[in-house]
Amino acid sequence: MGWKTGGLLWLALVSLLFAGQALASSPPFASVQSGLYKDTTFAEAVTAFTPYEKIYLLVELQQLQPGKYTLTTDWLTPWGELEHQSNYSFELTKTKPLWKAYSWLNLWKNGPVKRLLTGEDFKKKFYGTWTVRLFLNGKQIHNQSFDVQ
Structure with missing residues (x-):
């Protein structure tokens, strides 16, 4: 086998290897969407909250x-x-056309003594632009920002 034939064979094997890695690393879903809400009716997505x-x-x-x-x-x-x-954690036995889940966050108030001393219900670090990151099996799949005012 000449250099050109051997080189083409090697190139084909490398291409197959990379194609296999791309398939193995592709996410197990078609798309991801998220929204932030003030209640579990999930009627109106918002991006600003109070603490x-x-x-x-x-x-x-x-x-x-x-x-x-x-x-x-x-x-x-x-x-x-x-x-x-x-x-x-969950397990699916067949493809789910639309899979939904929700998570929530409550901000913890300052304790009574700190509230009395500072006059603040919440820590100052709670105000500003937050980020929520989503991971599926340890791989980041999405992130979204929101404001606490």
């Missing part, structure tokens, strides 16, 4: 393939600190 409100995140994955999954939600403060993390 007194419970913040709900609705996640929708289209064409989620069968398998075992863990959906992780990271709620990050305006300074990038992890304020809360939730994990939801």
Whole structure:
């Protein structure tokens, strides 16, 4: 076998290897969408909240393939600190055209003594633009920002 034939064979094998890796690393769903809401009716998506409100995140994955999954939600403060993390593990035995789940965040009030001393119900770090990150089986699949005012 000449150099050209051997080189083409090697190139074909490398191409197949990379194509296999691309398929293995592609997400097990067609698309992901999320919205932030003030209640579980999920009627009107919003991007601004007060610290007194419970913040709900609705996640929708289209064409989620069968398998075992863990959906992780990271709620990050305006300074990038992890304020809360939730994990939801589940298993699908067949493709789900539209799979939905939700997560929520309550901001913790300052204790009575700190409220008395500072006059503030919440820590100052709670005000500003937050980020919520979504991971499926440890791989980040989506992020969204919202404001706490």
